[in-house]
Amino acid sequence: MTSKPIHIYDTTLRDGSQGEGVSFSLNDKLQIALRLAETGVDFIEGGYPLSNEKDVAFFQEIQEHDLGDTQVCAFGMTRRRGVDAADDPGMKALVAARTPVITVVGKTWDYHATEVLRVSLEENLAMIGESVQFLAGHSAVIYDAEHFFDGYRANPDYALQTLRAAASGGATVMSLCDTNGGSLPEQIAEITGAAIDSLRDYPGVTFGIHCHNDSELAVANSLAAVDVGATQVQGTINGIGERCGNADLISVMANLALKKKGYSVLGGRSLQPLTELSRFVYETANLQWRGGQPFVGQSAFAHKGGMHVHAINKAASTYEHIDPALVGNERRILVSELSGRSNIVAVANKHSIEDDREIQDKILAEVVRLENQGFQFENAGGSFDLLIKRVLGTFTPHFSPIKYRVVAGETSADEKDVYAEAILKIRVGDQDCFNAAEGHGPVNALDTALRETLLPSYPQLRDMRLVDYKVRVVDNGAGTAASTRVNIESADHHESWGTIGVSDNIIEASFQALIDSVEYKLHKENVTPAT
Ligand SMILES: CC(=O)SCCNC(=O)CCNC(=O)[C@H](O)C(C)(C)COP(=O)(O)OP(=O)(O)OC[C@H]1O[C@@H](n2cnc3c(N)ncnc32)[C@H](O)[C@@H]1OP(=O)(O)O
Numbered sequence: 331m332t333s334k335p336i337h338i339y340d341t342t343l344r345d346g347s348q349g350e351g352v353s354f355s356l357n358d359k360l361q362i363a364l365r366l367a368e369t370g371v372d373f374i375e376g377g378y379p380l381s382n383e384k385d386v387a388f389f390q391e392i393q394e395h396d397l398g399d400t401q402v403c404a405f406g407m408t409r410r411r412g413v414d415a416a417d418d419p420g421m422k423a424l425v426a427a428r429t430p431v432i433t434v435v436g437k438t439w440d441y442h443a444t445e446v447l448r449v450s451l452e453e454n455l456a457m458i459g460e461s462v463q464f465l466a467g468h469s470a471v472i473y474d475a476e477h478f479f480d481g482y483r484a485n486p487d488y489a490l491q492t493l494r495a496a497a498s499g500g501a502t503v504m505s506l507c508d509t510n511g512g513s514l515p516e517q518i519a520e521i522t523g524a525a526i527d528s529l530r531d532y533p534g535v536t537f538g539i540h541c542h543n544d545s546e547l548a549v550a551n552s553l554a555a556v557d558v559g560a561t562q563v564q565g566t567i568n569g570i571g572e573r574c575g576n577a578d579l580i581s582v583m584a585n586l587a588l589k590k591k592g593y594s595v596l597g598g599r600s601l602q603p604l605t606e607l608s609r610f611v612y613e614t615a616n617l618q619w620r621g622g623q624p625f626v627g628q629s630a631f632a633h634k635g636g637m638h639v640h641a642i643n644k645a646a647s648t649y650e651h652i653d654p655a656l657v658g659n660e661r662r663i664l665v666s667e668l669s670g671r672s673n674i675v676a677v678a679n680k681h682s683i684e685d686d687r688e689i690q691d692k693i694l695a696e697v698v699r700l701e702n703q704g705f706q707f708e709n710a711g712g713s714f715d716l717l718i719k720r721v722l723g724t725f726t727p728h729f730s731p732i733k734y735r736v737v738a739g740e741t742s743a744d745e746k747d748v749y750a751e752a753i754l755k756i757r758v759g760d761q762d763c764f765n766a767a768e769g770h771g772p773v774n775a776l777d778t779a780l781r782e783t784l785l786p787s788y789p790q791l792r793d794m795r796l797v798d799y800k801v802r803v804v805d806n807g808a809g810t811a812a813s814t815r816v817n818i819e820s821a822d823h824h825e826s827w828g829t830i831g832v833s834d835n836i837i838e839a840s841f842q843a844l845i846d847s848v849e850y851k852l853h854k855e856n857v858t859p860a861t
């Protein structure tokens with residue numbers, strides 16, 4: 331059986347940029363558009379040319395790029411009341427964008443026409459029909475029927491008349507919008523079906539769906555519309571957008587291609603680029619990744635419970651709905667106090683402990699003991715590796731701290747320049763080494779002092795750098811006297827690794843994490859301890 335193609339219409343650069351905290355530069359927009367085209371989406375809504383110069387520039391610059399079969403769309407609203415379409419600045423801006431497709435949004439809901447636009451119902455129909463007709467003389471037109479579902483519930487005849495006005499004007503796609511995101515899947519299915527039925531006398535017209543996520547149903551609602559005949563889905567990467575966002579196209583594409591029978595997306599291409607695409611958009615938008623995001627989140631295939639990991643080791647499908655590789659993601663096994671032996675064996679595979687239940691139990695007991703003190707090994711693979719070595723008796727320290735002191739303060743009450751100094755004494759081989767360093771803050775000063783002291787004996791540390799530093803309060807009840815957990819991420823040219831320290835004293839917790847970070851680097855390179 332051949333599958334039915336569902337066209338993916340991405341509005342990350344328009345509706346996505348209406349999300350709180352999102353602001354793309356021109357270069358961000360161009361880079362995202364190129365990634366989307368590479369992935370094979372059918373349409374990219376690049377922006378709103380009436381709105382700002384950046385979007386105007388986007389439509390100029392994107393012309394210089396080959397996007398393959400992907401079509402760029404400019405977005406805008408119907409002409410203003412009482413103005414000829416040809417004279418309306420919004421219409422002119424849309425035409426000037428010179429895109430193969432123009433998407434124009436119009437009012438479906440009679441209440442919006444009379445209360446927001448303050449026009450008669452007849453004038454609203456004229457605004458839709460005349461705007462579409464004018465634009466269709468320049469490009470293909472997609473008609474976004476704003477508030478279609480609310481409008482249909484309030485006045486179905488009028489809602490359908492607005493679609494007819496757009497279809498008569500020459501729009502080829504009716505995109506039905508659940509603008510307020512309040513509809514349920516069964517309502518979307520029923521109303522989309524009714525709209526499709528009522529426009530059967532326009533055989534050239536197809537239907538799209540544009541859902542917002544205010545009821546956390548945008549993906550389900552999009553799939554419901556596809557089930558009754560919509561062939562285009564609008565949404566954004568990671569679901570970013572106005573208020574609670576739009577339908578997340580990642581989940582829409584994965585569900586259509588991998589779950590639902592009889593549909594294809596992206597011209598049947600692989601979905602493996604989706605995880606990278608999702609992370610690229612987060613990074614570019616300067617937003618935090620959503621760990622629990624279905625399909626592409628870091629935790630989407632992360633297994634923590636001991637019973638789960640035990641089963642996963644026998645057959646992955648016991649606790650995974652798809653193979654993570656299908657969407658470019660990967661399985662992760664987490665170690666925590668909820669672990670059983672199976673987690674330990676899976677994570678510690680390079681230590682060959684799979685047949686040694688006694689060692690497995692000892693490692694597990696150590697994890698439980700330390701987690702009780704506030705340690706957490708999920709993001710501290712480096713420290714966990716050292717823990718195993720310590721239990722196995724294969725850990726040989728490359729140095730031992732003797733004492734340190736960190737001082738931070740202001741240089742003078744007038745200048746208010748903040749400074750930090752660390753003084754450090756450690757034993758390397760049979761020598762006591764003493765050093766002092768300044769830094770941007772106490773941890774930076776301590777890190778610098780430690781590395782400078784160790785470099786003569788361990789030049790391998792030269793390519794190691796600190797990538798991330800995070801502090802969490804472990805016992806919220808204790809205020810500033812609470813325990814702190816410090817996580818450090820370090821990297822060299824080959825890999826990155828996490829380490830952890832926990833103490834009542836934030837500097838001590840940081841020092842523990844720094845020591846583990848250096849020891850992990852030296853152990854992984856099999857560096858012989860100095861004598
Ligand atoms: C559902 C959606 O997401 S639609 C897209 C929403 N996105 C945005 O609004 C982002 C970009 N918007 C903008 O940059 C600005 O709002 C602009 C340039 C479009 C308009 O700015 P302004 O002229 O200052 O108007 P303002 O934003 O205050 O109000 C919107 C105007 O558009 C009119 N309008 C709203 N929808 C429509 C429509 N579908 N057709 C015609 N006119 C409309 C309103 O009546 C109002 O005009 P009025 O002040 O004459 O009554």
Ligand SMILES: CC(=O)C(=O)O
Pocket residue numbers: 345435474475476477507508509510540542
């Ligand atoms: C067009 C659009 O973004 C909406 O109605 O939600």
